[in-house]
Amino acid sequence: xxxxxxxxxxxxxxxxxxxxxxxxxxxxxxxxxxxxxxxxxxxxxxxxxxxxxxxxxxxxxxxxxxxxxxxxxxxxxxxxxxxxxxxxxxxxxxxxxxxxxxxxxxxxxxxxxxxxxxxxxxxxxxxxxxxxxxxxxxxxxxxxxxxxxxxxxxxxxxxxxxxxxxxxxxxxxxxxxxxxxxxxxxxxxxxxxxxxxxxxxxxxxxxxxxxxxxxxxxxxxxxxxxxxxxxxxxxxxxxxxxxxxxxxxxxxxxxxxx
Numbered sequence: 278x279x280x281x282x283x284x285x286x287x288x289x290x291x292x293x294x295x296x297x298x299x300x301x302x303x304x305x306x307x308x309x310x311x312x313x314x315x316x317x318x319x320x321x322x323x324x325x326x327x328x329x330x331x332x333x334x335x336x337x338x339x340x341x342x343x344x345x346x347x348x349x350x351x352x353x354x355x356x357x358x359x360x361x362x363x364x365x366x367x368x369x370x371x372x373x374x375x376x377x378x379x380x381x382x383x384x385x386x387x388x389x390x391x392x393x394x395x396x397x398x399x400x401x402x403x404x405x406x407x408x409x410x411x412x413x414x415x416x417x418x419x420x421x422x423x424x425x426x427x428x429x430x431x432x433x434x435x436x437x438x439x440x441x442x443x444x445x446x447x448x449x450x451x452x453x454x455x456x457x458x459x460x461x462x463x464x465x466x467x468x469x470x471x472x473x474x475x476x477x478x479x480x481x482x483x484x485x486x487x488x489x490x491x492x493x494x495x496x497x498x499x500x501x502x503x504x505x506x507x508x509x510x511x512x513x514x515x516x517x518x519x520x521x522x523x524x525x526x527x528x529x530x531x532x533x534x535x
Contacts, residue, residue, distance in 0.1 A: 299479075300510040300524040302326055305533035307349040311356050315436030315454045320358045322534040323347045326524075329484060332506035332515055340507040342450070344383075344484045348526060349533055352471055354432075354456040359383050361484060362450040367442050367496040368404040374424055377401065377408040378504070383453050384483040388520040389466035391479040396520055397462065399428065403451050405435040411465070415518040432456035444491045472528040481523035482509040 303324075311319055329344040331337035342362040349356040361383060368380045377400035378384070388396035393415065400408045411426035433455050439448025463470035472478065486505040487498045506515060510524035 299522060300327065302348060302480075302524060302526050304348040304350055304355075304526050304528050306530055307351045307356060308532040308534070311349065311351075311354070311454075311456065313432040313434045313454050313456050315434035315452050317347075317358050317360070317436075317452050317454060320347050320349075323349060323358075325360075326482075326509050329482070329507040329509055330511050332483070332508045332512050332517070334511040334513055340484075340486070340505065342486070344482075344507055346482050346509060350471060350528060352459075354458055355387075355462065355471075357385060357453075357455040357457070357482075359453040359482065360450065361452070364447045364449075365444060365489065365496065366403050366437050366439055366448045366451050367444075367489065368402040368406070370402055370406050371404055373406060374408050374410075375406060377406060378485040380404075380485075381487055382485045384485070384517070385455070385457075386481045386483070386517060386520070386523060387457075387462065388479040388523060389462060389470065390468050391477070391520070392467075393520045395465040395467070396479075397428070397465075398422075399431075399455070399457075401433060401435065401453055401455075403435055403437060403441060405433055407431070407433055412518070415520065417516070417518065420518075428457055428461045430458040430461060442496065444494065444496055474528070474530045476528050478526050478528070479520055479523040480526045481512075481517065481520075483507070483517050 325345040325347050344361050347358045380402040382400050382402045385399045398410050409428045411423045412420045414420035437451045459470040484507040488502050489496045512522045
């Protein structure tokens with residue numbers, strides 16, 4: 278092995294190790310009431326996460342379209358706002374608890390106490406159709422999703438910056454706004470919900486993006502192609518159900534900037 282080859286190998290190992298470190302985010306208390314309408318007007322000064330990367334990490338190509346998330350909280354809710362750049366916003370699923378990732382979607386994963394078990398998942402598409410589920414443990418450990426579980430009191434809103442399901446023009450993207458009640462998240466949290474100053478929860482976000490074509494004036498997924506999976510904190514493998522690789526959200530009682 279030449280010195281050049283060895284150096285390249287070491288650089289690749291270093292890059293892989295860096296990308297494997299979970300992302301971190303400081304979640305501030307909301308300084309004012311958050312209206313769940315999808316507009317994100319109240320979020321302008323709230324820091325955003327880094328742009329999403331491929332689920333396998335930085336060694337894969339960067340996503341074609343940018344995605345970022347912002348988070349806030351108060352005594353009642355854990356708030357999440359997502360901005361998804363997208364030149365063609367489309368969706369087909371309108372029935373609650375459909376398998377939403379069969380459309381382009383935005384996904385939330387929450388493991389309150391970081392024990393890799395008893396975690397929540399929520400998916401939503403551009404039609405504001407949601408799917409909430411609970412997993413007692415990851416699929417690879419024999420876990421089975423409980424689709425009957427609902428986030429009681431959940432508030433959701435989607436706003437399209439363009440036209441939905443119209444392939445005749447180009448859009449700028451879509452935004453998602455969520456309010457997840459602490460009362461629902463407390464069910465399997467095994468710690469304070471709402472959290473206390475300095476508490477850390479394991480959280481990750483995913484975006485599923487399908488390649489599409491336009492047939493007879495409508496969007497259609499390209500046959501025999503796999504979806505792209507873009508995430509906040511990279512998993513290292515194509516599997517979102519590895520909670521030990523999710524990001525760390527650290528809660529503070531300090532109010533966000535107005």
